Amino acid sequence: MKKFFTVNLQEWLTLLFRLILGGVLLAAGWIKAMAPSEAQASVRVYQVLPVKVANTFGLVLPWLEIGIALLLILGIWVKWSGLSGGALMLLFIIAIGQAWARKLPINCGCFGNGGVTADGKVHPWVYATEIMRDCGLVLCAGFIARFPRGKFSLDDKTTI
């Protein structure tokens, strides 16, 4: 009886984490897909990729996020979509970390504090909060990949 309960709890947790990670990815992807030039700028600001590559990646990334989000929310290929979502979050953490180290402002546009203000001051909290949020999502992804079997999933439960 006790074991049944824990398995059941794990399946609900997997669903919860799928919805959290999928929800964040869906919202982020949708906002960017609707504002393509901003999406491009949000990749350029990290100054990792050459401008041309960054601009193309900025257009494709939102759709990639939407795709992974839908797979997670509906519960398809849960293990792999969880891993992909986690990999994306790791990528973001690396991007933010290197921007922090190079003192690059990471908010595109005109919203002021993107980590570096007009007077050249670096504000660590801006980077740290983003990294912490993404770390939380990596943990969600890790749980999903380790325990892919969850509630309300389209995956065939007999194979996982």
Add this chain to the structure above:
Amino acid sequence: MTMADKDKKAKKSKLEGKDTGTRNIVIGMILLVILVGAITAVAKNHANTGASAPSAVAANDGYGIEFNKSAPVKVDIYEDFQCPHCRDFEAINNQYVNTLVTSGKIHAVFHPMSFIGPESILTAAAAACASDQGKFLEMHKALYQQQPATENSGAWTNASLIKLGQSVGINASSFTQCVNSGKYLNWTKNIEDYAGQQNVNSTPTLLLNGKALPQADYLDPAAFQAAFEAAGVK
């Protein structure tokens, strides 16, 4: 295995078979959405050479609104009429820049961007309409002086922009028509596209002879003017 068990198993596999079919359709739909979305986004990502542009625009300067093409010092100004930092920057440096433009000392190229949203597109297009009336600088100044406190609040509409134009002395019906017909709405996309290629990630961004002005010089008028003089403005 009892009969009941067999029955249960058959039922289950039947159910699973049905599920797999639905699942495949769902997977196919997701893949289709992603592919179509990504491919259209990339395919649409180029300047629309057919978009009507104001007469002061040169395609090879990123479709920006140009003044004094033959002046030796080139100044590219990337801005968004809804951007509060741009307003602060304008309040401090507008007079200096405008004097240099009207006295023909700089080759100025204005790139009114629209990444903040729909009202940025409206204001940029209206400024382009004002450019056709020879009143770009006046409209430019008025747009910042009257900048609404919040972005995309509904304050900028065709009607309010036509009124703003009238307040700076644009009374021609061709201006009204230009704004109302959205003549230059598509042109604003070309500005965005070029700004992206030039790696402009924030506004305001000024390039003096192609070189970005250091962050610290934007809101410090003495440093700002010194940078212009260093670039060759006399």
